[in-house]
Amino acid sequence: MTSLVGSSLENDAELQEAVFFELIDDLTLGLCFEFHRSCKTGSFFHDDVDEETMKQYEIVEKTGLDVFGQVPLKKPVECICPNCNRTLTASRFAPHLEKCMGMGRNSSRIANRRLIANSGKVDSENDDENEETDWPLNDKKNYPSKKLKKEKMVNSPRRATKSGKNKNGDTNSVHSESSVVSYKSTGYLPGHEALSMEERKQLLMSTCGVISEHTKKMCTRSHRCPQHSDEQRRSVRAYLLGGYHDAVRVRTDGNLGDNDDIHVDIDGYEDSENANSFRDVLHWEGSSANPSPADSNSTASTSSTAKRYKKSKQQRHKKSKTSTLVQYDNEI
Amino acid sequence: MADYPDRKVRDAQMRATINQKLVETGEKERLKELLRTKLIECGWRDQLKAYCKEVVRQKGLEHITVDDLVAEITPKGRALVPDSVKKELLQRIRTFLAQQSNI
Numbered sequence: 364m365t366s367l368v369g370s371s372l373e374n375d376a377e378l379q380e381a382v383f384f385e386l387i388d389d390l391t392l393g394l395c396f397e398f399h400r401s402c403k404t405g406s407f408f409h410d411d412v413d414e415e416t417m418k419q420y421e422i423v424e425k426t427g428l429d430v431f432g433q434v435p436l437k438k439p440v441e442c443i444c445p446n447c448n449r450t451l452t453a454s455r456f457a458p459h460l461e462k463c464m465g466m467g468r469n470s471s472r473i474a475n476r477r478l479i480a481n482s483g484k485v486d487s488e489n490d491d492e493n494e495e496t497d498w499p500l501n502d503k504k505n506y507p508s509k510k511l512k513k514e515k516m517v518n519s520p521r522r523a524t525k526s527g528k529n530k531n532g533d534t535n536s537v538h539s540e541s542s543v544v545s546y547k548s549t550g551y552l553p554g555h556e557a558l559s560m561e562e563r564k565q566l567l568m569s570t571c572g573v574i575s576e577h578t579k580k581m582c583t584r585s586h587r588c589p590q591h592s593d594e595q596r597r598s599v600r601a602y603l604l605g606g607y608h609d610a611v612r613v614r615t616d617g618n619l620g621d622n623d624d625i626h627v628d629i630d631g632y633e634d635s636e637n638a639n640s641f642r643d644v645l646h647w648e649g650s651s652a653n654p655s656p657a658d659s660n661s662t663a664s665t666s667s668t669a670k671r672y673k674k675s676k677q678q679r680h681k682k683s684k685t686s687t688l689v690q691y692d693n694e695i
Numbered sequence: 696m697a698d699y700p701d702r703k704v705r706d707a708q709m710r711a712t713i714n715q716k717l718v719e720t721g722e723k724e725r726l727k728e729l730l731r732t733k734l735i736e737c738g739w740r741d742q743l744k745a746y747c748k749e750v751v752r753q754k755g756l757e758h759i760t761v762d763d764l765v766a767e768i769t770p771k772g773r774a775l776v777p778d779s780v781k782k783e784l785l786q787r788i789r790t791f792l793a794q795q796s797n798i
Contacts, residue, residue, distance in 0.1 A: 391743070394768070
């Protein structure tokens with residue numbers, strides 16, 4: 364080795380250059396392959412940008428502007444409550460939802476109690492629960508006046524009058540019980556049954572509404588809630604809106620098929636119920652001038668309790684009984 | 696050693712030997728990596744790419760071959776290397792050769 368390298372200085376330099384150029388050529392060859400490949404795959408001219416677009420998308424470096432040259436907006440993000448359609452700042456949204464929908468640890472209890480109290484309060488004045496102390500907690504600021512009116516008109520009156528009847532009439536325990544069973548076995552939700560058509564539409568317009576298998580409650584998130592598919596939403600709508608009458612029939616057939624007069628009963632109740640609720644609304648409009656604080660705090664009854672449901676069920680049967688009597692009279 | 700009757704043959708021999716040594720010791724890879732980063736830093740790669748684009752435009756994107764590119768670019772690549780990089784690399788090679796001759 365020594366004999367080879369230890370030649371004249373000139374030769375040495377030549378050798379070094381040769382090695383160097385070999386390295387350069389190696390690198391150039393690599394680049395050639397790379398460029399050729401990108402030529403053939405069509406990505407060679409991708410980073411070619413003409414002057415015009417360069418100017419158009421030039422990065423702006425002025426203080427007070429973002430890289431696109433726009434003034435950054437200080438506007439806070441706003442959310443729309445799926446329950447009451449109010450717009451709120453994002454920071455207030457979670458607390459609002461808690462109150463509005465009755466979610467969260469405490470609020471669900473509060474909401475439940477409120478719902479029970481709401482239906483129970485008007486009919487029987489002897490409420491042993493002291494809701495009065497609860498109401499100031501969820502004061503009116505959480506509830507827009509727009510929503511209050513709607514609720515008063517649609518929700519509360521029906522409950523009020525229905526339960527009012529409850530006081531006067533004698534309850535038919537056999538009927539009410541059998542109907543409870545039927546609901547349980549078919550998985551229908553008392554809360555939804557208690558809603559009128561308008562209420563359902565209102566509810567389904569703003570929420571996902573898919574009925575959970577476990578909790579038997581409607582999903583209260585927005586239409587795009589990721590937990591449920593569009594298919595589920597569609598079927599729930601079909602069930603709650605379109606197939607309303609069908610659903611009722613199926614239910615009666617399935618569970619009370621051996622009892623013919625009850626079948627007739629419930630068919631009759633459809634009409635009478637509608638008529639009643641209409642009357643109730645009218646009645647309410649007259650008397651809604653002075654709402655109680657309890658009413659103003661009522662929430663949409665997405666999660667009504669079994670207790671309330673039972674009550675309303677009993678009333679329905681009473682109603683239907685009377686109505687069928689009338690029907691029979693007419694037929695005869 | 697005083698006379699070189701068959702100088703060309705000896706040169707070729709020497710290059711082969713040196714190349715072998717460079718590869719065996721792994722110095723060749725190290726030098727290449729160093730050179731690559733240096734050349735990218737000084738913009739040599741971008742210059743070559745620009746030139747390459749010109750060539751491709753002339754010949755047409757569809758008709759370009761690797762041989763065309765190699766023929767066009769290799770002389771350009773040699774010529775475009777900045778002197779500072781060249782000097783540094785030559786220095787490295789010299790020290791390597793000196794080390795080898797000492798062994």
